[in-house]
């Protein structure tokens with residue numbers, strides 16, 4: 092739990108980096124055996140690519156760091172509940188653990204595809220949820 096908060100703070104730092112460049116502030120880190128092997132944030136505007144969500148970037152970077160495609164021994168931390176696309180990618184990567192901060196009632200996988208994760212993936216939610224949601228609210232308030 093203490094570790095989850097620590098790593099979620101790292102994901103939040105990534106989300107802030109996204110906000111700084113005008114991206115929707117979602118950040119992610121991948122941790123393998125107490126080491127951060129990937130840090131990423133949403134890049135959909137920068138890359139002009141709707142698939143460039145933080146989780147997608149993080150999974151690709153983690154697989155590169157490991158030199159292997161499966162993330163069974165890893166925990167993916169992400170500030171906001173993954174969407175259906177990312178939940179699918181998290182499943183394909185056979186991610187060991189998924190920890191997310193804020194829930195996303197509009198786009199989150201839990202509403203549309205609650206069975207989409209790999210059956211062995213352990214899910215923890217609500218870590219630093221207020222901070223994670225706060226960044227999103229602040230960002231969309233500024234954009235209006």
Ligand SMILES: [Zn+2]
Nearest residue numbers: 144173174177
């Ligand atoms: Zn996504």
